[in-house]
Amino acid sequence: MPGEPTVPPEARLRLRREFLEGRRIPVVSGLLLSLVATTASLSVPLAVYRLISTMENGEPILGAIALITALALSSAVSSGLATYLLSRVGEAAILGLRTRMAAHVLRLPSDTVRRYGQGNLVARMTSDTAQLRSVIDVGVTQIPASALMVLGGLTIMALIDWAMFLITAAAFGLVGITLACLVVGIRRSTSAQQEAISQLAQKYVAALAALPIIKAHRANTQITDDIAQSANHAKQAAVSASRLQALVSPLVELGTQIALVGIVAGSGARLASGSLTLPEFAAFLLYLLQMIAPITGVATGISRMQIGLAARNRIEHILGSPEEPDTAHSAPQVEDSAPAVEFNGVSFAYEERTVLRGVAFTAARTGVTAIVGLSGAGKSTILGLIERFNTPAAGLVRVLGHDVRQWPLHDLRRCLVYVDQNFTLVEGTVRRNLLLGRETSIDDTDLLATLDEVGLRDAVQELPDGLNTVIGRETDLSGGQRQRLALARAMLSDAEVVLLDEPTSQLDSINEERLRDLVHTLARTRAVVIVAHRISTIQHASQIVLVDDGAVSVIGTHEELIAKSADYRRLAKSQQLTGDFQLA
Numbered sequence: 001m002p003g004e005p006t007v008p009p010e011a012r013l014r015l016r017r018e019f020l021e022g023r024r025i026p027v028v029s030g031l032l033l034s035l036v037a038t039t040a041s042l043s044v045p046l047a048v049y050r051l052i053s054t055m056e057n058g059e060p061i062l063g064a065i066a067l068i069t070a071l072a073l074s075s076a077v078s079s080g081l082a083t084y085l086l087s088r089v090g091e092a093a094i095l096g097l098r099t100r101m102a103a104h105v106l107r108l109p110s111d112t113v114r115r116y117g118q119g120n121l122v123a124r125m126t127s128d129t130a131q132l133r134s135v136i137d138v139g140v141t142q143i144p145a146s147a148l149m150v151l152g153g154l155t156i157m158a159l160i161d162w163a164m165f166l167i168t169a170a171a172f173g174l175v176g177i178t179l180a181c182l183v184v185g186i187r188r189s190t191s192a193q194q195e196a197i198s199q200l201a202q203k204y205v206a207a208l209a210a211l212p213i214i215k216a217h218r219a220n221t222q223i224t225d226d227i228a229q230s231a232n233h234a235k236q237a238a239v240s241a242s243r244l245q246a247l248v249s250p251l252v253e254l255g256t257q258i259a260l261v262g263i264v265a266g267s268g269a270r271l272a273s274g275s276l277t278l279p280e281f282a283a284f285l286l287y288l289l290q291m292i293a294p295i296t297g298v299a300t301g302i303s304r305m306q307i308g309l310a311a312r313n314r315i316e317h318i319l320g321s322p323e324e325p326d327t328a329h330s331a332p333q334v335e336d337s338a339p340a341v342e343f344n345g346v347s348f349a350y351e352e353r354t355v356l357r358g359v360a361f362t363a364a365r366t367g368v369t370a371i372v373g374l375s376g377a378g379k380s381t382i383l384g385l386i387e388r389f390n391t392p393a394a395g396l397v398r399v400l401g402h403d404v405r406q407w408p409l410h411d412l413r414r415c416l417v418y419v420d421q422n423f424t425l426v427e428g429t430v431r432r433n434l435l436l437g438r439e440t441s442i443d444d445t446d447l448l449a450t451l452d453e454v455g456l457r458d459a460v461q462e463l464p465d466g467l468n469t470v471i472g473r474e475t476d477l478s479g480g481q482r483q484r485l486a487l488a489r490a491m492l493s494d495a496e497v498v499l500l501d502e503p504t505s506q507l508d509s510i511n512e513e514r515l516r517d518l519v520h521t522l523a524r525t526r527a528v529v530i531v532a533h534r535i536s537t538i539q540h541a542s543q544i545v546l547v548d549d550g551a552v553s554v555i556g557t558h559e560e561l562i563a564k565s566a567d568y569r570r571l572a573k574s575q576q577l578t579g580d581f582q583l584a
């Protein structure tokens with residue numbers, strides 16, 4: 001992603017530590033089994049050498065055949081067990097990493113999450129971590145085991161015949177040098193491929209979220225073309241990555257062919273001169289053939305590692321993105337006399353764009369503070385600053401008498417309950433949504449009583465599994481019902497400050513009236529800060545804060561503002577709420 005932060009050293013993934021911590025026994029057992037498998041494989045050609053010598057001497061060969069069988073079997077069994085053990089450990093390490101990523105992403109500032117994009121984050125959590133798994137597989141098992149085989153094989157080959165060993169080493173040395181040149185390109189191209197897949201996931205997730213609108217605007221083809229274009233970028237990136245990866249196996253084959261030709265050509269003279277015996281020649285040839293697989297293993301392993309390392313980089317960027325600042329250690333002491341919320345000369349900008357200028361108001365511990373103003377005036381931003389989703393550029397936001405930065409985030413948010421503009425529900429049952437974030441349970445009678453207060457009891461009881469119905473999949477609620485469910489969740493909380501962002505936007509007039517009553521009941525014992533477009537919802541508020549283009553233009557009761565603010569009168573008039581039209 002352009003503009004990704006530099007990864008701080010503490011966010012770098014120490015793969016060895018991630019992999020080993022708490023898992024030393026299975027890792028060491030896996031590595032030992034792998035060693036047994038390699039040693040057994042390396043011993044097979046020596047056993048063949050012994051078999052041929054035994055045959056040449058006319059001795060019984062049963063023992064030699066039994067040895068070869070035992071070696072081959074133990075190599076296969078140990079290698080299978082090692083792979084299973086190490087892949088279990090690898091999966092456990094990836095589970096740990098995925099959990100860590102989820103926890104970290106949920107602590108990122110909302111703007112950072114928006115900048116990355118949901119699809120992009122999904123791709124990093126799913127496909128990039130799966131790619132990283134290959135670093136563990138390849139780095140811990142494939143490369144070390146194959147490298148051991150190659151080194152062991154080469155050593156024995158050197159002991160058998162140094163001249164033929166030199167031919168072999170020269171051929172594979174050339175392969176190694178060419179491979180080293182390819183590695184950088186492979187890493188770069190796989191990184192581009194992963195980025196292209198993230199972009200594709202991003203477009204796809206965004207399209208799914210906007211599905212009804214896409215259908216209603218008959219934009220299926222347009223959006224499909226868009227997604228297809230991203231898919232095409234992903235394909236092109238994959239093709240250029242595989243162009244380099246495809247060179248790896250042929251390179252190894254080429255090296256093997258050169259070595260084979262060299263050995264066959266060189267062995268004639270050495271066999272004829274007697275400096276090489278037939279069993280030695282057979283063993284040497286077997287070692288060479290046996291080495292093709294591990295050399296291919298090392299080469300493809302190094303190439304696969306690049307995919308995993310590129311994925312590691314992208315994961316590190318997420319883990320390196322700073323979390324919401326949360327430096328306070330304990331909740332400050334709250335004075336009874338402290339107001340619920342205070343804004344003192346608060347200014348705020350999204351990136352370069354200033355959206356709040358010197359905002360100042362105070363919300364008492366009880367009563368309703370309504371924030372009104374035209375669309376885009378900055379009302380939701382004000383609620384976001386109380387929740388400390390963002391930090392002001394200047395001025396102070398206080399909750400219960402203390403600067404929001406003096407509160408540990410968890411404690412600050414425990415004092416607040418927030419119903420967002422989209423009345424967001426989480427994936428899960430009605431009950432899960434009602435109890436979201438609660439540390440204690442509430443019995444069904446109380447849950448249903450609260451649902452009754454927001455006029456939702458009957459609708460929930462009619463759902464297939466009542467409170468246990470999963471919403472948002474086969475069964476769903478209407479927009480207004482979702483909004484009332486979000487309100488019920490807020491009512492069940494015992495937070496001292498209730499923040500409501502346009503809680504009536506989806507409600508019919510009967511439910512709006514019900515909400516008004518509920519808000520006033522809540523406001524008897526708590527502070528309610530409510531953003532509202534419909535002045536009918538808040539005309540009885542203790543105070544109304546009129547926000548105009550990011551600044552507070554006037555504060556007062558409905559009657560006071562009607563009397564003294566032309567802007568408010570205009571706003572109320574547009575809703576027919578002045579003079580004779582005023583609602584009761």
Ligand SMILES: Nc1ncnc2c1ncn2[C@@H]1O[C@H](COP(=O)(O)OP(=O)(O)OP(=O)(O)O)[C@@H](O)[C@H]1O
Nearest residue numbers: 111350355373374375376377378379380381382421
């Ligand atoms: N995450 C964001 N990044 C950049 N700009 C933003 C972001 N959120 C809001 N804005 C901008 O900040 C300004 C204030 O937005 P805000 O949502 O606070 O307005 P609002 O008064 O609540 O509007 P509405 O009544 O339409 O909900 C708007 O101009 C908006 O475009």
